[in-house]
Amino acid sequence: MVFEIMEKLIERFLEYIAIDTMSDPKSDTVPSSSIQLPLAKKLKEELEEIGLKATLDDKGYVYATLEANTDKKVPVIGFIAHIDTSPALTGGCKNPKFTEYKGGDIKLNEQYSINEAEFPILKKLVGKTIITTDGTTLLGADDKAGVAEIMNALEYLVKHPEIKHGKVVVGFTPDEEIGRGADHFDVKGFGADFAYTMDGGEIGEFQYENFNAASAVIKVQGKSVHPGSGKDVMINSIYIAMELEQMLPKAQRPEHTQDYEGFFMANEINGTIDYTTVEYLIRDHDKVKFEEKKALMRSAVEYINKKYGNVVTLELNDSYYNMKEIVEPHKEIIDLAVKSMENIGITPLVRAIRGGTDGCQLSYKGLPCPNIFAGGYNFHGRFEMIPVEDMIKASELIVEMVKNAAL
Structure with missing residues (x-):
């Protein structure tokens, strides 16, 4: 043959x-x-x-x-x-x-x-x-x-x-x-x-x-004013998106995981002072750990919103199982x-x-x-x-x- x-x-x-x-x-x-x-x-x-x-x-x-x-x-x-x-x-x-x-x-x-x-x-x-x-x-x-x-x-x-x-x-x-x-x-x-x-x-x-797979879209609404008069007024959506990223475990990124270890991955980011979006991939073979990862993402958004006043919205959708x-x-x-x-x-x-x-x-x-x-x-x-x-x-x-x- x-x-x-x-x-x-x-x-x-x-x-x-x-x-x-x-x-x-x-x-x-x-x-x-x-x-x-x-x-x-x-x-x-x-x-x-x-x-x-x-x-x-x-x-x-x-x-x-x-x-x-x-x-x-x-x-x-x-x-x-x-x-x-x-x-x-x-x-x-x-x-x-x-x-x-x-x-x-x-x-x-x-x-x-x-x-x-x-x-x-x-x-x-x-x-x-x-x-x-x-x-x-x-x-x-x-x-x-x-x-x-x-x-x-x-x-x-x-x-x-x-x-x-x-x-x-x-x-x-x-x-x-x-x-x-x-x-x-x-x-x-x-x-x-x-x-x-x-x-x-x-x-x-x-x-x-x-993997069990989900996609998350983080949307951050900032407040853009002239930097010369921005004290106590400006809300930089880029910084808030970066702060949220730092709340996710660094060890659970693709570059640090293998085999059955799941991850969070920032897949795309677009932003200005006024408005920033970040797209994430969430993955885990284990269904319980998968749900825990999604819960952690929700908790991070909830914390940021309490801190800055409801500036973040989260769109979280399962992709496949x-x-x-x-x-x-x-x-x-x-x-x-x-x-x-x-x-x-x-x-x-x-x-x-x-x-x-x-x-x-x-x-x-x-x-x-x-x-x-x-x-x-x-x-x-x-x-x-x-x-x-x-x-x-x-x-x-x-x-x-x-x-x-x-x-």
Whole structure:
């Protein structure tokens, strides 16, 4: 299988990453950016060329079905990936680089390199062919690697009818990077008994735990007067926002946490003396600690308002929850992924996600949906990279899972 799918897999991936699909968190449209639609249309056409029934709805979601080729009663399995890329850096990677990695740093351009000291994961990739950017864009492996891997696995299954399988459904979503990928996903129409997002990192990653997540918007109304006459009158909203930030535990910032440790993160700030807004992310795997973090944010706002006279308003909204309580009771979903990895020589790395995927929200919408590796590293920046060999294994894994589900 490796040699049969390798060339087409990489060809697809390069075509996909060349199309800029950056989502826009400031937009109220669906999808959030119209530049996602050309790739969505391309995928629908490719799915139909392969021989699948495919649809593209008016919100940019692509769905397709590979019909069963066995009369045996088999659960309907789904695979999902997202087509948008992070707003952290422009997409549209038209000049990717291939490195037959033998160790040391990988030079992207005169200004940027992927340094072995800074990214020690490189030591595990010696002997592999690594695709990187030229340092000016995202690579887009998050999650166009997942898209390409699913597409190639589907084509392989169509070309090999001797592999007996049940119905397989796939979905490609917009706006995952801004937390909206599952908002308009048609779970009922999708028709899967369970699904997997192909949106993880290094080879072997398998995740069915994720953060509980909330967003907080702090709005501070100050009082602007001329600084020459500001004594006992001026209220500087910037200072108040800074004071509130200092009330949150410094040890619970992303740069100081790992594994199951949650965090507060100031994600964006805009301000003047008169008016300041700060957007926060609140995360924790543990539901009790998650609620405690939200309570601490409310208490800090309450204290500031008592001190300065109701100058702060708080908008606090939950974003998604830990899928563990939905997925864990369905042990067969976990076992299928783990067994299939082991069958093709992959060591499963069962980890909690320090983040979220479409699968988090989909699980709470009635579609249990853990996350599987797509093979990439250093997402959301110019240092993103992915080994060719690990993409191939991800595509093989999809075929193996479909095959094992029908046994």
